[in-house]
Amino acid sequence: MQKVTMADVAREAGVSKSTVSQFLNKRYEYMGEKTKRKIEEAIEALGYQPNFIARSLKQKRTSMVGIIVANITHYFSTEVTRAIEDFCHQHDLHAIVCNADDDPEKEKKYIEMLQAKQVDGLIIFPTGKNNELYKSMVKQGYPVVFVDRSVEELEVFSVITDNAQSTYRAIQHFINGGHKHIAFAVQPLTVSTRMERLEGYKKALRDAGLEINPDFITEASIPEMKGKLKKLFSLDVKPTALFAANDRVFMAVTEFLKEKGIQPGKDIELVVFDNIPFLHLLETPISFITQPAAEMGTKAAELLFQQINQEEKEPEVFVFPSRLT
Amino acid sequence: MQKVTMADVAREAGVSKSTVSQFLNKRYEYMGEKTKRKIEEAIEALGYQPNFIARSLKQKRTSMVGIIVANITHYFSTEVTRAIEDFCHQHDLHAIVCNADDDPEKEKKYIEMLQAKQVDGLIIFPTGKNNELYKSMVKQGYPVVFVDRSVEELEVFSVITDNAQSTYRAIQHFINGGHKHIAFAVQPLTVSTRMERLEGYKKALRDAGLEINPDFITEASIPEMKGKLKKLFSLDVKPTALFAANDRVFMAVTEFLKEKGIQPGKDIELVVFDNIPFLHLLETPISFITQPAAEMGTKAAELLFQQINQEEKEPEVFVFPSRLT
């Protein structure tokens, strides 16, 4: 396979390994013109390609960063990830993406694995259940940025959206439109985003003087969602509007409605927290709370980049506003 | 940061580095129980985490593979990539994803970069314009799998779909439905997939005894697409059906139709080559040619894995059938 090493180049050019290394690192300060040329020719002749791994070992810098996504099946995650990758490629970094699958154990495994791989930093969509680990990373001064979900009691760079507020505005919008029976569908309330969205919903109802009806709050995992929705729609008072707390919930909801022949926009109003790709292009009667995923990803990457390059700053939480469309 | 090395563990445990290495690699054959315990304790006490980079240097195996995607903005690409990543994670590999952006120069840069990073193999959605490079990789015996697009004159593992055939069937379906004026929108015919899809279209028309009208074939880049479509819809004879050669073309088409107030399903029939996420859940009147993206990704990963593990086999092209839905 590839076996031309720097030693081969040095021999071919009649110089020492060190000189070749200087050349490759463009430290030309004290280097003769003919030496440069000889090395250039030798590299060309042998088709030499440097070995990054060897360099990384000495330099303790791999130019790789890790992204640990809580759940890659969210479209939002892939958008953020893509923005991070774009930023990385522009700054000569490479990203390794891992999917923790909402499992704290997996998350832990990946954090350790990526640190063993000596990645220069991590961007994490935290499951929120590995506080000890998060804390020790931060204490060590290891470059980390958290995205999407906030972790309490931790001084760390974070990039999130205003979950409660934008949900509040969306629900308010419905109320202003005359809706009195607004349902809320969400996965188990295990992470901050879901709880904040629910809070926004409740506050909007309260502020409008509407009663919070527990029957209208459907909390279920994706596989159970359809079953629970069936209960919701067999109530005497049926919801006229439904809030889906994220895209996967929306998917379950849509499947359910399709099976039941309930038409969005006609029989029920729908809002989803999250953008659904392409859907805005069609004449669908569905509203979206769209997070600025790309900007958030870019910001996260930038914050990580600064930490990697030792630009000392105080940890800060960046809140990006979402938009109702 | 992290500075506990194997030497530290060895000292702490009162044994040699080699023994610690043996222990970590679970080569217990000739190892005393107390030695094992001492090492275990030392690792625990010091919080030692091995350095993969150092291991990789010696072993010439990084447990990383590269994925070079021609254009990550295709939903198909992300689906395939995700399947590859899943497979990798299951087999203790990590994937690095690069987006060549349909640019052969970028593709070349990434191939070289990833080889410099010593990745164990590459899965490439080829731009098709780096044949020399592809050839040299294959000749060197470097593990490679091609996905989505086939490269001529090259004995290499490939995973593709039957572009011409499935397009043929879709067009035939329209013809059977009574359509006579079927338009075809495609990006510049620079890669095999687009050409094959166009061939399928033409053959279906020919076989049905319909004329191939060059005005009905819109070949344009995404930014130019809307302008060219305007021309198409200002013809005397207007198309009653439109084939979008991939999801990005579909997006441009849909934007255009929305602006013009032309309704899919009512004013015009639409087919897209590619699945559009979520869209099948709604009552949309759009047809899709869906490639089995996940299966294709898994297959590609599997083929790469076999090559990395030296399971010698003859290169083969795997054609996965697409489905009209």
Add this chain to the structure above:
DNA sequence: GGTGTTTGATAAACCGGTTTAGTAGAATGT
């Protein structure tokens, strides 16, 4: 001409593991 500085290049240590060859000492065979 002696001293100091700049220029150009190198030998050797180093990064943190893996691997090979080797070595005591104990156990076994005859």
Add this chain to the structure above:
DNA sequence: ACATTCTACTAAACCGGTTTATCAAACACC
């Protein structure tokens, strides 16, 4: 009792770069 094999462990080379300390030659200065 002596040769042989097994067991448990280690020293040192190695992977392919980077970096540090060093050195010779050329040049500058007074």
